[in-house]
Amino acid sequence: MKNIKWVFVLYSLGAILSMFMIGVAVGVKSYLLALAAIISLIMIMGNGFKTKKKYREQGLL
Template sequence: MKNVKWVFVLYALGAVLSMFMIGIAVGVKSFLLAIAAIVSLILIMGNGFKTKKKLREQGLL
C-alpha cells in the first residue's frame, strides 16, 4: 500500500464510472447521455495518461 498513487486510483474510478454511464445511456436509449459519457471517458483517460507521462518524466514513477 505504500506505493499506491492515489491520483491514478481516482482516474481509474472516474473511467469506470464513465463506462457504466455508457451502459446506462444505452439502456435508457439516451443519445446525449451516451455522447457525454464517451467524451468524459476520453477526457479522464487522456488526463490519466498525461499525468503518468509527466510523473515518469519527473522520475516519480
Template sequence: MKNVKWVFVAYSLGAILSMFMIGIAVGVKSFLLAFAAILALVLIMGNGFKMKKKYREQGLL
C-alpha cells in the same frame, strides 16, 4: 499500500464510472447521455495518461 498513487486510483475510478454511464445510456436509449459519457471517458483517460507521462518524466514512477 505504501507506493499507491491515489491520483491514478481516482482517474481509474472516474473512467470506470464513465464506462458504466455508457452502458446505462444505451439501456435508457439516451444519445445525449451516451455522448456525454464517451466525452467524459476520453477526457478522464487522456488526463490520466498525460499525468502518467509527467510522473514518469519526473522519475516518480
C-alpha cells in the same frame, strides 16, 4: 500501501464510472447521455495518461 499513487486510482474510478454511464445511457436509449459519457471517458483517460507521462518524466514512477 505506500507505493499506491492515489491520483491514478481516482482516474481509473472515474473512467470506470464513465464506462458504466455509457451502458446506462444505452439502456435508457439516451444518445445525448451516451455522447456525454464517451466525451467524459476520453477526457478522463487522456488526463490520466498525461499525468502518468508527467510522473514518469519526473522519475516518480
